[in-house]
Amino acid sequence: MPNEKVKLYHEKQRLQLCGLHSLNSLFQKKVFSKETLDSFVHTHDKSRFWNEYSTFLTGNYDLRILMDALNSKGYVLRAIDISECFETFSYKDCLGLLLNIVVERPFISSIPIVCSFAKPGRHWLTIKSVDGEKYYNFDSKLSQPELIGYQSDLVAYLNKLDRVQTYFYIVIEEDLAAKFEQK
Template sequence: MSETPPPTSLYHERQHLELCAVHALNNLLQQRLFSKEELDRLCGQLAPDSLLNPHRSLLGTGNYDVNILMAALLTRGFAAIWWDKRRSLTSLVLSRVHGLILNIPSNVTLGFVSLPIRRKHWVAVRQVGGSYYNLDSKLKAPAHIGGEEDLRKFLQEQVAQEPCQLLLVVEREVEEDGSWLLPL
């Protein structure tokens, strides 16, 4: 990733508690649309009879699962499509993709100390002003990725890590017509 400074209009929330899903959604959509309370409400809707909700941490500090991200995106007219890592990223039609969400392994830190524990972390990637940016809430500022080929290289490096997962965020119509993927 290059050192190009991000545009001043780039929205970027920083990590708080275990709310990386909230931050990834807001960073992807480039405004504060979601809150912990809203994602907690979605948890309750998806598991209304559960004593312990399976879609978030036991302590209620966040750590939302993919079902909550997908449900939240649906409330805003978007869909999340799981990317099959067996496919080549060259078959992805980036002009039809609103943004990307990665679920990557991340070290747990306490203050300045990094623990030998890895947990999953939600990260948004989005094109703004003609360039792609890594909008990871653990970063002090968005990291410039570059153009389409730079993005494909970045994504390939990320999905090569186990157990990284990639979600394409597209408008509902794009999900339905399948135009996010080049035909075989």
């Protein structure tokens, strides 16, 4: 039915768990928990307090942990290189997009001792289609998902983002990885 409202699963930002929220938005349900992602962290680094994969108690998971989580469900990440055109991808064949963007953290930056221990300010968000036609921004900092529009609108949206400061990843099933190989 064309007028049927699409049900969207959206998690709002809590602590520094944007990576967790992004993963669950990709799957449109709670698939992962903080404990699950922490278990992936501990496969790489047994340290409970200071490690390069997350921030103690609050999350702030890095790319390796998100990759491990996705691999556990049969998915892989494929980076979109800065020289690649967004128009060349078949977004309907992927689970969605993960973006890692720079965020301003003026308070943290103003405290020298905290700034020296804090990781750079970055934020994970998901963009995906739920109905196979329209794309949504599932940024956990938004009060609700934001409609981007159709694939042409998605490409225009992505082209407006800073290609140097933003990291773009396509989430695809392992079986489809060859279809997305860089040419």
